[in-house]
Amino acid sequence: MPLTMQDLSGLFTALVTPFQADGSLDRAALTALVERQIAAGAAGVVPIGGTGEYPALSRAERAEVVRLCVEAAGGRPVIPGVLSTGFADAVEAGRDFAAAGAAAVMTVTPYYAAGPQEGMRRYFKEYRDAVGLPVLLYEIPRRTTVAMKAETIQAMAEDGSIIGMKYSSYDLPEFIRVIRLAGSKMAVLSGEEPLFATHMALGARGGVLATANVYPERWIEVLELAGKGGLRDALARQADLDELATAVFAEVNPGPLKRYMAMAGMPVGGVRLPLVEPSEATVAGLSAALAAMSAGARR
C-alpha cells in the first residue's frame, strides 16, 4: 500500500549518516541507529536529508544508505531526503530510492534556479508523476532562500503532488495559513526543533527532527503532551532539548550533532567537507547541553 497522509504522524528521525575513521559509510552504526529509533517508537526514519549530508554523498552511497535503512526499519517507513537542485537529478534520485525500498521521498524545493510559485507547483506535479512514489515537500528557506506560499502548498495538495511536507521555517503566521488552507489535505510535519511543541499545538501531525538521533523518547513525550493540548507541559518538557538545539545548530548541521553523539556515547564519525569539526566554543555549548540533558534525565 502506498504511503498516505494518514501514515505521516508521529516522530520521524532525521538520521545522521555514520562514517568510519576513513570517511567511508559505517553500515553497522547506521543499522544500529535505525534499530534504536524504531525500538524507541519512531514512526519512521528520514535518512540523507541535511542531517544525513545528502550533498556530500555519491549517488551509490545514497542508494546504499536507503537500502540499509529499509532492511533495519522493520517495515516502518523510510523517507529519504532528495536535496538535488533541480528536476532531472531529483527524479533520478527518487527512482533510485524507490528501487531501494523507500516508502516516499522528502524532496526539497528546487533552489539556485528556483522559479516563481506557479513554477514550483508545476515542478512538483511533474516530479510526482515521474518518480512514482508519494512525495513530501521539504521547505527550508534558511538553506534554500525559497519560501512557499500557503496557497501554492494548498494547490499542490489538491492536485495530488504531495501527501505532506516538512515545514522548516520560523514563519509562524505562514505556518498557521498552511494549516488552515492545506492541513486537511496533507500532513504537516515540523522540522524546527525549538518550535516543535508549538507547531504540534497549531496542527502539525508530527516532526522530522535531528536531535531525535539521541533522544527519540524525549521528543515522543513532547509530541504526546502537545498533541493532547498540554502545550505548557510540552514546552516545559522540551526546555532541555531547546538548549541542545541551540548548541547543535550553532554551526551547519550535522557537524555539532555528530560531535554531541560521540560525547553522548553514540560515535558516528565526523562530517565530510566542506563541513568541518565544530569550534571550541560550540563544543563548550554541547558540553553544557549534555550536562543539562543528563540532569534532566534524573528529573
Ligand SMILES: O=C(O)C1=N[C@H](C(=O)O)C[C@H](O)C1
Ligand atoms: O535532515 C533533515 O531532515 C533536517 N535538516 C535540517 C537541517 O539540517 O537544517 C534540520 C531538521 O531538523 C531536519
